[in-house]
Amino acid sequence: MIIYIAALVVAVVITTALIAVFSKKLLSSIIAMGLVSLGVSGLFFFLQAPDVAITEAAIGAGLSTAIFVIALKKVKKGESEDEE
Amino acid sequence: MRNDTPILVKKITALSLITILMVGFFWAFTEMPKGSSVNVNNRVSRLYILKNVKAATKSLNSGNFFAKGMKPLRSDVPYSPITFGKSANLEDGAANVVTSIVVDYRGFDTLGEVTVLFLAATGVAMLFFGKRKKNIIKAQASLIMSVGTRIAYAVILLFGIYIFVHGHLTPGGGFPGGAVIASGVLGLFLGNDHYESNHLGLKLFESLSGMAFVIIGLTGLFSVNSFLANFLPTGVIGDLYSAGFIALIYIAIGMKVGAELSAVVDSMIVDTEEEWS
Structure with missing residues (x-):
């Protein structure tokens, strides 16, 4: 049973990774990256590494996604100021 | 040092500072108490590493704990x-x-890992150094958001503290716990337009706890003759007050x-006024 769940998670990770690479919009790339981290942390849990899973979920899926979004917002703001 | 001091003086001062630091570094090596010689066989025993694994218990019960060719690390x-x-x-x-x-x-x-994180956070703070304005999140947070983040912040803070206090009992530890706390702070920033940390x-807290790490390590150096050695009794396994200095x-x-990480979030999310030159 657990192998099917793991396979599903792997499929989600691969799909979101492809989205993160090929997406035209940067924001959706960032969200997809957060989803990759979430799936990878689930995989770590399946592979009996709960320590790494917790770290990945807190840092990869939580903080770094937020920090990327903030950075994107700052960069866009700088661009619009230049155009004015 | 003032701005109008000649460059040569500055360079000579920096060079002498570096020299003093280097001399102190190597001098500390020669003066350091000689560490007790550690026999690796007496330390990380295979039995200890295997203590949670079901298979080890099973093979122990069946009478052949050591697989063919394996020898116990401490036969005595x-x-x-x-x-x-x-x-x-x-x-x-x-x-x-x-x-x-x-x-x-x-x-x-x-x-070393903590030092790397410290350098990264310092770099971020340097990059966004300037006069502070308010949050870059322009939209006014709704009532649900601003109240909910404050309530959630207490729970998140408690959970982060739980993760790192129970680091020696349950999965997790200092790094995930700190990240969880920082995400709570991020929630405060998102929910409140005028929140200021x-x-x-933050800087004082960070520096003091970093110093505490080194001081604990030095205590081990002077009491057990090895840097970052466990100098406290380890207690009963599974208790909250166990595992010594961990x-x-x-x-x-x-x-x-x-x-x-809270300082990183803070310096990124607050808009700064400066010239990008």
Whole structure:
């Protein structure tokens, strides 16, 4: 049973990774990256590494996604100021 | 040093400072107390590493704990199974094997890791240094958001503290705990348009807990003759007050990482007024 769940998670990770690479919009790339981290942390849990899973979920899926979004917002703001 | 001092003087001062630091560094090496010679066979025993694995217990019960060709690392000490809540005064009393390696046996690497994170946070703070304006999140947060984040912040803070205080018992530790706390702070920033963090407090907290890590390590150096050596009794495995100095170090790391990442979030999310030159 657990192998099917793991396979599903792997499929989600691969799909979101492809989205993160090929997406035209940067924001959706960032969200997809957060989803990759979430799936990878689930995989770590399946592979009996709960320590790494917790770290990945807190840092990869939580903080770094937020920090990327903030950075994107700052960069866009700088661009619009230049155009004015 | 003032701005109008000649460059040569500045360079000579920097050079002499570096020289003094280098001399002190090597002098510390020669003057350091000689570490007690550690016999690796007496330390990380295979039995200890395997203590949680079901297979080990099963093969122990069936009478052949050691697979063909394996020899016990310490033939002089008879094997005694380690049980939670009973076994006391182990070499390293952490119930979480990962923690016992990360903080105890490889504590020096963790010190380097913390230093790397400190440098990264300092770099971010330098990059966004300037006069502060308000949040870059322009939209006014709704009532649900601003109240909900404040309520959630208390719970998130408690959970982060739980993660790093129980680092030696359950999965997790200083780094995830600090990250969880920082995400709570991020929630405060998102929910409140005019939220301002206490920058001096964050910096002070971070520096003090970083110093606490090194001081604990030095205490080990002067009491057990090895840097970052466990100098406290390890207690009964599975208890909250067990595993010696691991809990202390993880509390220091958790507070440091939490303050650091909160400062990173703070310096990124608050708009700064400066010339990008």
